Structure formats: C-alpha cells, structure tokens
Amino acid sequence: MTKVYTQDLLEQFKFDVVAGANGVNREIIMSDISRPGIELTGYFRYYPSKRLQLLGKTELSYYKDLTSEQRADRAKRMCTEKTPGIVISRGMDIPEELVKACDEADVPLLRSPYKTTRVVSRLTNFLEAKFAPFTAMHGVLVDIYGVGVLIMGQSGVGKSETALELVKRGHRLVADDSVEIRQEDYDRLIGSSPPLIEHLLEIRGLGIINVMTLFGAGSVRSYKKISYVINLESWDEKKQYDRLGLEEETMKIIDVEVPKATLPVRPGRNLAVIIEVAAMNFRLKQMGVNAAEEFSTRLTTMIDEEKTNLGIDYNLE
Amino acid sequence: MKEQKFTITDDTGIHARPATLLVNKAGQFESHVELHYNGKAVNLKSIMGVMSLGVPKGAEITITVDGSDEEQALEGVAATIREHLGE
Numbered sequence: 470m471t472k473v474y475t476q477d478l479l480e481q482f483k484f485d486v487v488a489g490a491n492g493v494n495r496e497i498i499m500s501d502i503s504r505p506g507i508e509l510t511g512y513f514r515y516y517p518s519k520r521l522q523l524l525g526k527t528e529l530s531y532y533k534d535l536t537s538e539q540r541a542d543r544a545k546r547m548c549t550e551k552t553p554g555i556v557i558s559r560g561m562d563i564p565e566e567l568v569k570a571c572d573e574a575d576v577p578l579l580r581s582p583y584k585t586t587r588v589v590s591r592l593t594n595f596l597e598a599k600f601a602p603f604t605a606m607h608g609v610l611v612d613i614y615g616v617g618v619l620i621m622g623q624s625g626v627g628k629s630e631t632a633l634e635l636v637k638r639g640h641r642l643v644a645d646d647s648v649e650i651r652q653e654d655y656d657r658l659i660g661s662s663p664p665l666i667e668h669l670l671e672i673r674g675l676g677i678i679n680v681m682t683l684f685g686a687g688s689v690r691s692y693k694k695i696s697y698v699i700n701l702e703s704w705d706e707k708k709q710y711d712r713l714g715l716e717e718e719t720m721k722i723i724d725v726e727v728p729k730a731t732l733p734v735r736p737g738r739n740l741a742v743i744i745e746v747a748a749m750n751f752r753l754k755q756m757g758v759n760a761a762e763e764f765s766t767r768l769t770t771m772i773d774e775e776k777t778n779l780g781i782d783y784n785l786e
Numbered sequence: 787m788k789e790q791k792f793t794i795t796d797d798t799g800i801h802a803r804p805a806t807l808l809v810n811k812a813g814q815f816e817s818h819v820e821l822h823y824n825g826k827a828v829n830l831k832s833i834m835g836v837m838s839l840g841v842p843k844g845a846e847i848t849i850t851v852d853g854s855d856e857e858q859a860l861e862g863v864a865a866t867i868r869e870h871l872g873e
Binding site (some may be wrong): 605645669 | 831
C-alpha cells in the first residue's frame with residue numbers, strides 16, 4: 470500500500486502552509502477526516518488525534534470567541550505528535566494562538582480557499598482512493614465494447630497475442646501482463662497499468678511494442694472497471710467445459726466476486742472473436758437477455774408439449 | 787512452497803536484459819514462481835510484470851516458488867540472480 474504524507478496534499482490541493490512547515494513529512498494513516506467541534510470546548514477524551522483535522526467557519530468563529538488562554542490551551546491539545554495536519558477552509562484568518570501552537574509542535578497548518586464541504590469531499594475522495602485495498606494480478610486488461618475484461622491464464626497461453634488481435638479489432642488495451650487493481654467502494658474494481666509499462670505489449674518473437682504509437686490514442690485506456698474475468702487454459706480432454714452457459718462462475722478479487730468464464734485454448738481456435746462475443750454476451754445478459762436461459766425455457770415448453778402429445782397417442786391406442 | 791531473499795547488487799538494478807534472463811529461467815520450470823518487491827508480487831514468468839516493478843540496486847527482493855519442481859526452480863533462479871544481479 471502506498472504511504473500518504475501531508476506533503477502529498479500540498480501538491481494535490483494547492484494548500485497554503487501557514488505554520489508548522491517542518492511537519493509536512495508527517496504520514497497520514499487513515500482516510501477519515503475529523504472536524505473538531507466538541508474538542509474546542511475543552512473535551513478531548515475521544516479526540517481522534519491521528520486524523521487530519523478540519524476547521525470550518527462554525528468551528529473557527531467559536532474558537533475566536535474563546536479567551537486567549539482557552540485558545541492557546543485548545544490549540545496545544547489539538548497539536549499532538551501524531552496529528553498529520555490541521556486544515557482551515559474558506560481562506561479564513563487564523564488566530565495567532567493556533568499558528569503558534571502549530572509552529573511549536575510542527576503540525577502543518579494548511580489553508581484552503583474553498584468551502585468546507587468542498588474541501589471535505591475532495592480530501593475524502595483523494596484519501597479513500599489512496600487507501601483503497603490494492604493488489605496486482607498477472608493478466609491482461611482490455612476494454613471490449615465498454616466491458617472491462619481481465620484475461621488471465623498461465624504464461625505463454627496467449628494472453629498478449631489475444632489482446633493484440635482485440636486491439637486490432639478496435640478494442641482498447643489497459644494493461645498487459647501486470648494489472649494493478651484497487652477496490653473503490655465495496656463493489657468496484659478499477660484496473661490500471663503500472664506506469665512503467667503503460668501502453669506496452671509484449672509479443673513473443675517481436676518483443677515489446679507500443680500499442681499507442683502503433684494503433685493510435687484510441688487504442689488505449691489508462692484505467693477501466695473490471696466487470697468480467699476470462700481464464701484461458703490449455704485444452705484438457707478430461708475436463709468438462711461449460712457447454713450451455715447456464716451456470717455462472719465467479720472469481721474473488723480483493724472483496725468482490727467477478728463473473729468468470731473459462732476458455733480452453735486449442736490451436737486454430739480464434740480466441741479474440743470468442744472473447745469479443747463473450748463480452749457482448751455479458752452486456753446482453755446485463756440488459757436482461759440470457760440466451761442460455763431462454764433456450765432452456767423453450768426446451769422445457771417443448772418437452773411438456775411432447776409429453777401431452779404422447780399422452781393423446783396412448784389414449785388413441 | 788519455498789522462498790528465498792536476495793539483494794540486488796547490479797548497478798542498473800533489474801533492467802530489461804537481466805529481467806529477460808530471469809524470466810526465461812523461471813519459464814523452464816513447471817512451478818509457479820513469484821517475485822515480491824515493495825509490497826507487490828509479480829509472476830516471474832512474465833517479463834512485463836518483472837520490469838514494471840523497476841527494481842533498483844540495493845533493493846531486497848523475495849522469490850517464492852510453489853509447485854512440483856520447486857526445488858530445482860528456486861535453485862535455477864537463484865543461480866541466475868547470483869550470476870547476473872546480486873546475491
């Protein structure tokens with residue numbers, strides 16, 4: 470997991486460092502943001518000192534109404550060793566007691582020109598994304614008709630070659646060989662490429678090729694939600710493959726169950742076309758059209774009819 | 787499953803050519819071989835994965851192998867690392 474320092478916020482949000490500049494290398498260890506309100510009244514028992522603190526208009530105007538000694542006392546107690554920073558919104562003026570306490574304790578005091586709610590939501594989004602559960606997987610991620618398909622399988626099974634064919638057919642490459650996946654919210658997996666190998670594809674015998682320069686900017690994407698996993702494996706005569714598509718397999722990535730299909734690979738089988746169709750079929754299923762289920766009901770009706778017909782025949786005899 | 791730690795001593799780190807050697811060596815074995823560095827794990831049989839880590843000189847890496855020929859695989863990979871990359 471990546472570490473986040475107060476320094477990173479400065480670059481991202483263009484905060485003014487008003488005081489405590491020596492502390493900008495403090496680490497932020499959680500995405501929650503604290504709005505100290507009750508603490509300003511002097512109640513610090515449950516003060517979440519490890520969180521980023523945010524003072525808005527209400528808090529600051531209350532703080533200004535306190536006596537000078539009270540202000541100094543609250544400021545000092547807010548600036549703990551672990552506090553990664555105190556943010557003031559709306560570009561408000563900051564009482565000197567707070568500035569002094571931050572300088573003494575080396576807690577960065579940051580000022581943003583934006584409204585409190587705006588600052589909270591942007592900070593939360595940024596921190597949530599940074600602290601999102603993360604993993605890297607061996608596979609190729611391609612955007613096929615808007616469906617993020619993660620192609621997996623043993624080395625040398627033909628993932629990259631299939632991806633090349635898919636790109637040639639107008640689909641978009643997200644990542645080859647190594648896909649970085651982070652979980653946003655509780656049900657969204659976002660895949661992207663490690664920066665070093667973005668837009669690159671490795672084809673045995675050709676080496677590394679740059680898909681963007683070869684096929685144009687429309688052939689790549691920098692990230693994509695993963696909706697479907699296709700697992701390629703060498704054809705095993707003894708294994709039973711799905712013949713109907715009635716059962717739905719899933720695969721767990723981080724905490725999310727993603728629908729999965731296993732495709733056996735055999736020379737002469739055009740995988741790109743099959744995967745393309747699999748993606749289209751997946752979209753169709755999401756729109757409520759399920760060919761396998763429809764066929765199954767049709768078959769049931771047919772069998773039922775035959776049964777009644779047979780019944781009549783017997784009666785005639 | 788077996789694992790072993792190595793330190794990269796080569797000046798260029800795990801650059802393209804040594805990465806190729808490593809990947810080709812790992813590819814000779816049945817076992818699943820992984821390289822762990824900086825909290826990330828990649829398949830050692832995948833060249834892009836290995837290079838995407840950008841492992842520099844002085845870095846400590848861990849190789850894990852899991853499979854029927856894990857002993858030979860670890861030996862083979864270790865020999866390649868010692869010869870070209872580090873100790």
